[in-house]
Amino acid sequence: MIYRCPCITLILGLLLVTPVRAADAEKGFLPLFDGKTLDGWKQHGGKARYAVEDGAIVGTSAPNTPNSFLCTENTYGDFILELEFRGDSALNSGVQIRSEVDANDRVFGYQVEIDPSARAWSGGIYDEGRRGWLNDLKKNEPARKAFKRDEWNKFRVEAKGDSIKTWINGVAAADLNDSKTPRGFIGLQVHGVGKKTEPLHVRFRNLRIKELEPNPSK
Numbered sequence: 590m591i592y593r594c595p596c597i598t599l600i601l602g603l604l605l606v607t608p609v610r611a612a613d614a615e616k617g618f619l620p621l622f623d624g625k626t627l628d629g630w631k632q633h634g635g636k637a638r639y640a641v642e643d644g645a646i647v648g649t650s651a652p653n654t655p656n657s658f659l660c661t662e663n664t665y666g667d668f669i670l671e672l673e674f675r676g677d678s679a680l681n682s683g684v685q686i687r688s689e690v691d692a693n694d695r696v697f698g699y700q701v702e703i704d705p706s707a708r709a710w711s712g713g714i715y716d717e718g719r720r721g722w723l724n725d726l727k728k729n730e731p732a733r734k735a736f737k738r739d740e741w742n743k744f745r746v747e748a749k750g751d752s753i754k755t756w757i758n759g760v761a762a763a764d765l766n767d768s769k770t771p772r773g774f775i776g777l778q779v780h781g782v783g784k785k786t787e788p789l790h791v792r793f794r795n796l797r798i799k800e801l802e803p804n805p806s807k
Contacts, residue, residue, distance in 0.1 A: 605646060606656055611684040618671075618727075621661060621775065621796040622646060633690045635660045637779035644689045648779035650680060652786050658685060658696045660776035667801040670746040670775065676791035683792075685776030686746060686753070698773050699723075701746055701755055701763075703791065709733040712744065712755045712762025716769070717778075724763040735760035741794075749801060 604613050621629070624644045632639060636648040637657035646659065665687070681704060688698025697718030704710040713760050714724040726732050735758045736742060745756040751768040754761070777793050 597633055604645070606670065607784070608668050617799040619797055619799070626632065627659070629662050630659050631662055632657065632659050633694050633696050633776070634777070636779060644791045645753060646777060648682070648777060648791045650779055650782045650785070650789040652782060652784055656774045656781050658694070658776040659689070660685065660688070660696065660774045662774070664772050665772050666772040667749050667803055669799040669801065671744065673741050673743050673794040674703060674743045674792065676703055676705055680705065680782070680789035681780040681789055682791040683715065683717070683778040684744060685778060686748060687770045687773040688776055689773050696776060698770055699753060701744060704729040705738055709736050711742065712757035714753060714755065714765050716762045717729040721735065723767060724765040726762060729762060732760050734756055750803070754792040764807045
């Protein structure tokens with residue numbers, strides 16, 4: 590007769606269940622970037638350069654050009670977006686969501702700010718090309734402290750109906766209710782730098798999205 594300790598049985602059960610639960614949490618996410626090419630993306634606005642280096646999209650500033658945006662060809666309404674970013678400390682940037690472009694190739698719409706300045710409003714929501722700041726981080730010190738200058742950082746963005754919420758490195762940042770634009774593309778900004786000639790860079794990697802079913806009650 591073989592005796593099996595109950596505690597061993599319990600441990601074996603946990604080892605079998607835990608990976609399944611982790612896998613379930615990942616269901617529905619699809620990559621926005623294949624890690625090798627810019628297929629599925631299109632540039633609008635200025636003349637910053639976008640390229641793929643070491644599995645990341647690298648945006649490089651260009652002098653005397655407007656804000657530049659590398660945008661998805663597809664549009665998205667309700668979704669969860671996750672990505673990592675790292676930028677030079679002198680370069681403001683951002684991630685557009687539910688955004689559009691006008692006849693003059695000017696991008697407008699919600700932007701999740703990347704702010705390497707001392708203000709540290711990374712994760713706040715700015716309305717690019719329209720109304721300006723909608724939800725800054727003046728009163729959110731934990732989110733400001735969560736940003737890691739000169740290191741890789743992670744955004745999570747949840748857009749559901751008129752609710753847009755953001756997290757920076759796992760810390761809740763912006764919480765906005767706004768119904769101006771229900772759907773649009775996702776874009777990666779390289780901010781204009783005026784007459785500066787030294788190139789500045791911002792990098793994006795591990796971009797993935799999970800589209801959500803619209804809430805029929807809204």
